[in-house]
Amino acid sequence: MTASGKAIDPAALATAVRRGERVALASALNLLDDRRAASRRVAAEFISQLQLGQSQTQGHLIGMTGPPGAGKSSLTAALIAVWRRQGLRVGILAVDPSSPISGGALLGDRLRMKTSAGDDGVFVRSLACRGEFGGLSAEVWPMSLVMMAAFDITLIETVGVGQREIDVSRMCDTTCFVAQPGSGDSVQFLKAGILEVPHVLVVNKEDMGAVARRTLAELGTALNRQHSDGNWEVPVLSVSATHASGIELLAETLARHHQVLLSGGGLPARRRRYQAQWILKRLQDEFGTFGIDKLGGSDAIMRQLAQQDLSLFEQYHALRHNLLSLYQQTHD
């Protein structure tokens, strides 16, 4: 039943995941976490099966990021409550840092996402970023595909303190940045250009009063409100997760962005483009310029990924496999 030994039938697993069966979801996520070569082959097959005949616009993938202590998990919990009242099913991927020395990690986000235990409409999986790739866990992307197949809304929560961390949300449909009032971080983020990525800016802890209002004002004035995606003006919202105020409006804003994406008709192409960029980045991280050159350069890879009909996850594995065997030959 777990990925530990017993054989997995990728097609059956995909069907069960689409039905939202919890046992299947858990073993699918375990499978995608499994780095053994044999498991990776099963995983690729499973993802293809999962996407077979599935709508290209299934689900809404939301990225939530922001500095540590901004209250992202409490905000997530408050959003879950709103979404559940609306009858929406929610999957959460929460990314926490790992220790660079032991590889161990404390996955504590669930603590603040106290959900009703009997609710089958919520599923939370925590991920350690496992240090290798500048804060991004390799498994986030495929796991988000699993969550999207099963849930109306999938939310990825990451600590966003730099350009690299925010990349994880760049692959989402909607990115939400949570600012910590009074930290001064927000202005730094503005300068670093990070705030060009999010579609929604949130100042949490409005109960902090004047400090929160000042941060709100700073963001409001400094920001180029027209998002580079076009057709979207970036709202700056003031909320309080602890007092559950402003959460409905936030949920509504996230849904409105989703509607804009859907009505524009470009969502499937955009998802493919984002995912292709994600693949390219991962290949760069793992194999460097050497690897990218061997595959004909990044433009060629992007063109190839954009054209082919094969599942992107399968292509990713094929490309990775090619590079691995090349690398092994070089060293033989």
Place this chain on the structure above:
Amino acid sequence: MSQDAKTPDKRDRPWLMRTYSGHSSAKASNELYRMNLSKGQTGLSVAFDLPTQTGYDSDHPLARGEVGKVGVPIDHIGDMEALFEQIPLEQMNTSMTINATAPWLLALYVAVAERQGVDPALLQGTTQNDTLKEYLSRGTYIFPPAPSVRLVTDIVAYTVQHIPRWNPTNICSYHLQEAGATPTQELAYALSTAIAILDAVKASGQVDEEDFGNVVGRISFFVNAGIRFVEETCKMRAFNAMWDTLVQERYGVEDPKQRRFRYGVQVNSLGLTESQPENNVQRIVLEMLAVTLSKNARARAIQLPAWNEALGLPRPWDQQWALRMQQVLALETDLLEYGDLFDGSPVIEAKVQELISGAEAEMERVAEQGGMVAAIESGHVKRELVMSHTLRMRAIETGELKIVGVNCFQQTAESPLTAGGDAGIMKVDVQAERDQIASLQAFRASRDQAAVGRALADLRAAAISGDNIMPSSIAAARVGVTTGEWSEVLREVFGEYRAPTGIDIAMAGQTESPALDAVREQVRQTGQALGRPLRLLIGKPGLDGHSNGAEQIAVKGRDAGFEIVYEGIRLTPAQIARAAQEEGVHLIGLSVLSGSHMELVEDIRAELEKIGASDLPIIIGGIIPESDADQLKAQGVQAVFTPKDVDMNAIMAELVNIIRRDHGLEGFAQAS
């Protein structure tokens, strides 16, 4: 008696002698109290069970397995009346270990006094009522910090005006030491807590400026005494000096009587061992010396643990032994005939000064963060405590800190003390919970429902408006409101809270440790063999908030390379089972210290079964008697750890092997 006759008025009066006790039911506890009083105990110290402490009625699902376990269940005024039957309250000095629900239990006490025909103004005793430390240790908080401070404040303001001889709050450094605090930290955090409470009372405007000296004069402390008894003596002298300065400088209190540092003591339980438990007797006696030797810093009330606390619940005879220790010291020795033995000692004075300056530095750090409440909410204080405790555990592991019978001199002859049929502990009758529930339900059916409804509406109005919570609580007690109903109203108004776990401390494993390196390698190799890093869920089911063990395993597990899922205290079996499944863990580790391990394990297994995850292996740690451990293992629990198991690297290695065998891999050979 003859002793008194020989030494007429030369001797000091002995301190109040109590035994922290209560179990099964109000009736059984009342019998125990009357027996203890007849043996020469001079005050009562009531232990409430966890549902009462966390605001649930005995028939609430979360109360299952916990009713009457660690104390007496009090659901309503009928229980409280039975608890003090034939104990005239105007003559009694009663200490109640109660925090989040302190206003409610005090209200019941007042209502029972009225029924006994006693003027509440004459009542004497103590409500622990230090909810801030519950966020750091012990864990019986309910509400967020702000409303908790407000409830503490309400009791202070009410008793100063209406029950003038009551100690409204017993600010506890006791539990901080149990959570790992050093003497410096105990001083700093207890005094910072006192500042937070006194400031809040002042800000509430409930007490007139000129009466503020009375408020300060009623603040008392509840302190721990560990085995390093010379340093502990110095700590008490430091407390004295720091409190005197603080209340003078910060609150302008001039009357020396109001400035006196008044404290009660329970000596250290953290250092009591399960191995060779008879050694705990001399530990307890030495610890008692720490808080009695120095006349100027002597405790006003002492309660001693029983020698067998680390094994399970003490029996009446065990408690009697603890009481006799106090009586021998107070009545047989010449201690009370002398003035202060340490005044003028340069050694003592130097140590006191060292503790004071360390504590002042830490108080400064707390103040910089905006005070004790902010430093608790940010997780700062909890992290400092977890760090201290981690260092202590590591010192025990390496043998740098010697514990006789645990990490040295482990060989022992068989103990006749634990050889009896009861293995030297008391077991609570499982029938007690069922009886309590039946009597609660009968009580509910018999009361004036309309009056209850009105009382709860008044309570809600007071909670919302900010009026003092005591008058409406006392009115509710009179008409038969239950503990669960009172708490539920406040839960609805104030909301609930989860405190920071404090386990996100910096790497504690950076010192060279071959044992840790070896485990780390085993964790890594096993993760590789299984395709992904090893994941461990640490769950604290039930109402028990003693989280040291869970925190230490979490920190050590992270340092050994596990990915640790830990959500803090008071989870339901369903939450634990679901979290284990959603997080894809390889192993579930439970920690239970309240004695309800059998019921909780059964419930968690049922929940796992329900969601199709019954194949997940389970281990458990806690105060678990051997016979229960055998039964748990027979039911399929993979390992049972008790306070005897102090080598945490060895525990980690065992966890790795449990996971390996669960996946058909051969276990690593472990160095013993």
